[in-house]
Amino acid sequence: MITTTCCTVVAQLGLPFGSSLSSLCLTRPNKKPSLFTSCCSSVSKNVGASAADSKHVVERWPEYIPNKLPDKNYVRIFDTTLRDGEQAPGAALTPPQKLEIARQLAKLRVDIMEVGFPGSSEEEFETVKTIAKTVGNEVDEETGYVPVICALARCKHRDIEAVWEAVKYAKRPSILIFISTSDIHMKHKLKKTKEEVIEMAASSIRFAKNLGFNDIQLGCEDAGRSDKEFLCKILGEAIKAGATTMNMADTVGINMPEEFGELVSYLKANTPGIDDVVLSVHCHNDLGVATANAIAGVCAGARQVDVTVNGIGERCGNAPLEEVVMALKCRGAYLMNGVYTRTDIRQIMATSKMVQEYTGFYVQPHKPIVGANSFFHESSDEYDGCSNILQDMDY
Numbered sequence: 001m002i003t004t005t006c007c008t009v010v011a012q013l014g015l016p017f018g019s020s021l022s023s024l025c026l027t028r029p030n031k032k033p034s035l036f037t038s039c040c041s042s043v044s045k046n047v048g049a050s051a052a053d054s055k056h057v058v059e060r061w062p063e064y065i066p067n068k069l070p071d072k073n074y075v076r077i078f079d080t081t082l083r084d085g086e087q088a089p090g091a092a093l094t095p096p097q098k099l100e101i102a103r104q105l106a107k108l109r110v111d112i113m114e115v116g117f118p119g120s121s122e123e124e125f126e127t128v129k130t131i132a133k134t135v136g137n138e139v140d141e142e143t144g145y146v147p148v149i150c151a152l153a154r155c156k157h158r159d160i161e162a163v164w165e166a167v168k169y170a171k172r173p174s175i176l177i178f179i180s181t182s183d184i185h186m187k188h189k190l191k192k193t194k195e196e197v198i199e200m201a202a203s204s205i206r207f208a209k210n211l212g213f214n215d216i217q218l219g220c221e222d223a224g225r226s227d228k229e230f231l232c233k234i235l236g237e238a239i240k241a242g243a244t245t246m247n248m249a250d251t252v253g254i255n256m257p258e259e260f261g262e263l264v265s266y267l268k269a270n271t272p273g274i275d276d277v278v279l280s281v282h283c284h285n286d287l288g289v290a291t292a293n294a295i296a297g298v299c300a301g302a303r304q305v306d307v308t309v310n311g312i313g314e315r316c317g318n319a320p321l322e323e324v325v326m327a328l329k330c331r332g333a334y335l336m337n338g339v340y341t342r343t344d345i346r347q348i349m350a351t352s353k354m355v356q357e358y359t360g361f362y363v364q365p366h367k368p369i370v371g372a373n374s375f376f377h378e379s380s381d382e383y384d385g386c387s388n389i390l391q392d393m394d395y
Contacts, residue, residue, distance in 0.1 A: 136170025
């Protein structure tokens with residue numbers, strides 16, 4: 001659609017998602033709804049062909065093995081909208097809203113969804129339990145997909161027990177146990193020595209395993225400011241204890257892409273047993289580089305990325321799911337040695353819209369991928385260039 005007004009040409013490029021026009025109207029307070037058009041046909045090299053005209057090919061979902069990937073280039077999407085995302089001030093969600101978002105995340109085909117912190121309150125415990133019993137058991141008949149249901153715990157037995165009692169009803173229950181690993185956090189927050197921190201992590205993992213977990217993630221809080229040799233040591237002991245995924249967090253959002261990529265490369269090269277687990281990255285956006293850091297981590301060998309819808313989260317938020325997924329979709333094959341996800345990008349806009357409406361956090365018009373202006377351009381030259389680029393992308 002090209003609308004000409006005087007000398008200005010405003011071009012509305014279609015979105016790379018197969019969402020209907022009506023489902024993409026987003027109502028903001030005192031704003032007119034934003035309108036988008038689907039671009040499944042406009043991006044295709046067969047211009048004019050609708051999504052319905054193409055043959056529907058159903059692929060079975062790869063078998064989920066906690067510490068193994070279906071192939072070396074597969075990147076798991078770990079969505080933490082319902083846990084870390086809800087930590088954004090003012091973003092409190094009701095239990096029914098959480099359940100509905102969880103169902104939408106399943107439509108989006110995230111590999112793992114972290115749905116809460118059961119040890120924090122009785123309401124949180126019951127909400128996580130409900131999601132585990134429902135969404136965690138809703139298997140897609142065509143593909144065999146069912147999401148992993150994960151919840152958060154500190155290195156405390158009561159937290160770990162609360163997670164087990166909440167998520168054990170899911171077909172694929174998982175736990176993320178976190179502990180601080182930077183010198184400043186260990187000294188001032190935990191008031192523990194390095195040796196004590198290692199023992200806390202290892203004993204917590206063993207305790208979780210004894211309860212029944214076979215999918216255990218260790219989250220290293222403030223890994224981005226941690227001593228690399230210490231990280232290798234604690235990860236090595238965690239792997240021995242039975243952890244299946246190692247999660248490296250840039251908790252305060254201080255790292256730059258080059259140094260974060262170097263951290264992941266160092267851990268991959270120097271941690272005993274690292275090839276027998278999955279390495280994950282969790283990036284905050286305080287300096288505006290969460291997406292870049294996540295991509296740098298993937299390029300360095302991480303094969304799981306923590307994200308939130310619209311990038312919501314505490315302070316300046318997390319790596320946005322839509323940006324990370326589309327970066328991997330558009331450039332993974334060309335610049336990242338073929339990395340890919342199986343996220344259903346046709347569901348991105350509907351998921352973004354739901355999270356915006358339920359949290360009240362509406363994205364700015366120029367927000368990449370889901371912003372109202374993402375596919376609008378002024379001037380015909382720019383439109384022609386972007387239109388050609390989009391047509392070359394095989395969505």
